[in-house]
Amino acid sequence: MIIFDKVSKVYKNGTQALDNVSFEIKKGEFVSIVGQSGYGKSTILKLMIGEEKPTEGRVFVSGYDVSDLTEKELHQLRKEIGMIFQDFRLLPKKTVYENVAFTLEVSGATNKEIEEDVPQVLNLVGLLHKADKFPNSLSGGEKQRVAIARALVDRPSILIADEPTGSLDSLNTWDVIRLLLKINELGATVILATHNREVINMLNKRVITLDRGKIIRDEQKGRYIL
Amino acid sequence: MQHILTSLKRITKTGVSNFIRNGWLSTATVSILTITLFVVLFLLMMSVLTESVIINLQNRVDVSVYLKKDTKESDILKMQNDLIALSEVKSVDYVSEDDALMEFREKHKDNEIIIQSLDVLEENPLEASLNIKAKDPSQFKTIVEFLESGQYKDIISKINYYENQEIIEKIGVLISSIRKIGFTISIALTIVAFLVAFNTIRITIYTMKDEIGIMKLVGATNWFVRGPFVVEGFLYGFVSSLVTVILAFPVLYFSSPFIKKYFYDIDMFAYFQENLVIIWIILLVVGVVIGALGSIIAMQRYLKI
Known part of the structure; x- marks a missing residue:
């Protein structure tokens, strides 16, 4: 599903973000990527969605060679990937319903599909009753659940979560993590970048640990050790 | 689609x-x-x-060409047509001797002396004229030169351009x-x-x-x-x-x-x-x-x- 083959990344300003990194993530896995800020977590995620290109080595995601994509292929790749962020990144001028529907609108779904799928996925994250609210009237946890709903609605095969609980309190954190586990059980590959020790230790799933751009540990039932 | x-x-x-x-x-x-x-x-x-x-x-600026008394009307009309054919000319109005007299009488109808002296005269003292308007006042010079050097110079009695030259150029x-x-x-x-x-x-x-x-x-x-x-x-x-x-x-x-x-x-x-x-x-x-x-x-x- 996702293959990193001897990948190095040096940014234009000379920073070496990744140094000869190789790993493979299989379909349906739940993988956490841990490491301190600046140790390459974000770079790995950016390479997966084609926002950056590797300096050396190759990155394959869902059969696409990310280092060599046309505009159209990039578009198709991003349709396969749902993404959530620490700062939620909801569209402030759209309601909860419209934020989620937007993903389907851009992918060219019919009105009928939108009317069926959006309430279904809002129900999954438990926010159907807030469908007509605007993001600024929601709590942090609710915003992140809207973001998850948006990431899920187009049925991506991969869900990438970049510090999704970084700005949430512990109660909301567990809501979000439980949701991610549920999504993983429903069949999606989930990649979670975080430095929340409790979350990693509770999950008891595969953990890839980064230190200064190198993988120092890759364990099937990993714990947070730095 | x-x-x-x-x-x-x-x-x-x-x-x-x-x-x-x-x-x-x-x-x-x-x-x-x-x-x-x-x-x-x-x-x-x-x-x-x-x-x-x-x-x-522009409409206020025109140049009148007065024609000698014995000029045939056909010559005047030919001259009018030639003038209209010039690219600088916007319009040419023909004022015949009779028209000129009528206008003159109308203009001075309150002045007894003028009217009386006109009546005394046996023949119309006024000359026929062509009133020329140019597309651009600066082009009058060319038009006047055309008239003075061309075949019509013998029938022209007077062109009032030189009296008004300064004001015409200023307007231009x-x-x-x-x-x-x-x-x-x-x-x-x-x-x-x-x-x-x-x-x-x-x-x-x-x-x-x-x-x-x-x-x-x-x-x-x-x-x-x-x-x-x-x-x-x-x-x-x-x-x-x-x-x-x-x-x-x-x-x-x-x-x-x-x-x-x-x-x-x-x-x-x-x-x-x-x-x-x-x-x-x-x-x-x-x-x-x-x-x-x-x-x-x-x-x-x-x-x-």
Whole structure:
């Protein structure tokens, strides 16, 4: 599903973000990527969605060679990937319903599909009753659940979560993590970048640990050790 | 095809809803664009005014060619035709001896002495003449030279050009100055107005740069992101042009009498009403082009994600 083959990344300003990194993530896995800020977590995620290109080595995601994509292929790749962020990144001028529907609108779904799928996925994250609210009237946890709903609605095969609980309190954190586990059980590959020790230790799933751009540990039932 | 239609519908809907939900921002942008369009309208009206002032000046300037008494009318008419054929000539009016006499009598009908002395004379003392108007007063010189050097020089008794030469040349200079100054002011004002409008739109887009990035990450194509902004830009232009036209009504209604007083009976308000549709279309096109094109240019850099 996702293959990193001897990948190095040096940014234009000379920073070496990744140094000869190789790993493979299989379909349906739940993988956490841990490491301190600046140790390459974000770079790995950016390479997966084609926002950056590797300096050396190759990155394959869902059969696409990310280092060599046309505009159209990039578009198709991003349709396969749902993404959530620490700062939620909801569209402030759209309601909860419209934020989620937007993903389907851009992918060219019919009105009928939108009317069926959006309430279904809002129900999954438990926010159907807030469908007509605007993001600024929601709590942090609710915003992140809207973001998850948006990431899920187009049925991506991969869900990438970049510090999704970084700005949430512990109660909301567990809501979000439980949701991610549920999504993983429903069949999606989930990649979670975080430095929340409790979350990693509770999950008891595969953990890839980064230190200064190198993988120092890759364990099937990993714990947070730095 | 169905897919494109659905997308267009969604883009339009999003654009309209953004326009309404961004209430204050839309109001501010429309206000600035309205001011810009007002400048355009002002320049449009000014050019109409200047043109009619110029035409009025030009119409006052003519040169009369008086013809010797024994000239045959057929020769005069031939000369008239030759003059009309010149590219510099706008019109040539033939005033026959009888016409000249009639005009003269009419002009002096209250003056007993003149009328009496005319009656005493046995024959008409006045000469026939051709009144020439040039397309541009500076061209009279060429026309006069043509007459003096050509086949007609023997039948010409007098050309009143040299008496009026100075004033004619001054009017010519005045007209070309009015044109030059008007043109310069128009260009300067237009550039300023466009820069202000474009910068306003740039700021509007800047406030939405995060949203543009989010849309791209969620998988929207460039045109799907751009679309609603273009629709919004179109609405800015549309609403601004309407506001401008509506505001222009009272402004012109009250200023028109003053303009009329000082500038040879030009009724700006009537002109505005007669040409309302075309004026509105011009403003609409200018507004929409600034609004939509401005948005596209301003957002280009935020699309690269």
